[in-house]
Amino acid sequence: MVKHDDALEAQFAHMVEHDDALEAQFAQWRTWLRRRPAIRDSDVEELEGHLRDVVEALRATGLDADEAFLVAVKRMGNLDAVSREFAREHSERLWKQLVTPADAEGAPTRIAMRETIVVMALAVAAAAAIKLPELFGYPHIGAGDGLFEGGNVYFPNLSFFVLPFLAGYFAWKRGLDWAGWVRLGLAFAAAAFVVNAFPFAPAGHTWTLAALHLPIALWLAVGIAYAGGRWRDGGGRMDFVRFSGELFIYYVLMALGGGALTGFTAGMFATIGMDVEPLVVRWMLPCGAMGAVIVGAWLVEAKQSVIENMAPVLTRLFTPLFAAVLLVFLGTMVWTGAGIDVEREVLIGFDLLLAVVLGLLLYAVSARDAEAPPDAFDALQLLLVFCALVVDAVALAAIAGRISEFGLSPNRVAALGENLVLLVNLAWSAWLYARFIAGRGPFSALERWQTAYLPVYAVWAAFVVVAFPPLFGFL
């Protein structure tokens, strides 16, 4: 009796083993099918159901699991050909579509619905926030002599109309704990206090500098919210870099669309003799500009795994072009023996150049496979960074010669500081890049350096906002 049970058990165990193996084969087949962009999950389910029907029918005729599976797969046909047929039938699927997550039937999931509602509410809140100062008797944002005039409440506070909502969106989405919420709130409150309570001279230099640097400093707060708990980790920071680049590109695209919309609005109403310009300037432009940041951030979040990132593509296009321009510039300078004519704006111009080169480097790094060996593009990247360093060194030498003549104004110190911050990053990047190309170091060292350096920009910006005004007597 015992013996009999053993035999039965062994047979049963064999069957289970067989079924497990069969399930593993189904799983493998499923994964293989899922890789094809023209075949959706619901199609995979349908095809797998078919495969299972065939396997069941074949096993009922006495074939064992392996044989049945092999025959069923063979009958299913060449998957490349099947996938080509699917692609012909659903050619739109090859154009990756930006859609909110949907279940197999195509209906948006409840989580996605809730997120849409939260995002829309935040976008409306940001759009309303820019109108808030008018409730307190301030003129609207389009009024007066412009943003940079003294006493303009919008210019130094621009960050607060949108960034708290953006940070709030990510804090909500990443499930930040209450301590994190408190820290974010404190950071924004402290920043708001500094730019509004300091006794700035009307339209003073330190006031302008603070207003310009505040968004950079607060962008770090957004980054910490974005990364959730992963800010300490290089991967989380790199994701924020990618996010920032994509958001910028989406924002520019939305701004183009918004421009077309306002143009049509003004033009159409003009044909019926109505001047809607005040409406456009007071409502459409400022509210749209604020809400678009939130909507753009949401789009970037929704599409991150769907569409290839644009920033690295642009980097690929412009790295060779910038490298060529810098090389020609250096060559011309050497050839003609011309020095850099140190004007007031020269230093800021070179700061911007370094920032662009750094951006090209950063987005190339963000998209590069750290395991891949060095290639020609890496050499080009190094050449670009090297040229930028040389050009900047030449400019700095020219400026240093006349720095005593200029004196140390807040603007000049800020521009010099920025130059230094970028120069240090690029010089060390060039060193790490050269080591990598020479095969003496890993690419990940460069990646780590870039992500570790991110807070430096924000700290410098915060320094300009908080320390410059007292240092220069609120000039």
Added chain:
Amino acid sequence: MNISKDLVAASAAPLVLAILAEGDSYGYAIIKRVGELSAGHLQWTDGMLYPVLHRLERLGYVEARWATAESGRRRRYYRITGAGRAHLKTQRRQWQVVDATLRGIWMKFSPAPQAGRAPARWGLEPTW
């Protein structure tokens, strides 16, 4: 006998619609029915059936819905629509013209090859 690819492709849509006109069905059952109707002569690659079904769905000739079969697995069932039946009618007329034309010229050749199997051509005639 192997039917040429072009003929299989051309006959796929009317055949699927005709089978669905018999009653709602799902992929595997449709393939099985094709095998029965053609006495095994029409061999479809199983995977190719689904793009055809999806095309018919997009054109509005069939509707699909997911339902749980008695086996507990989810299956996608297809049902022919009014538009599908109308399309099937025109298809049928077209195929009859082709068939009649060919039959006319076949008659001039004698003896007819496999004359006994003539009604089972395409495996469709008996069910319509």
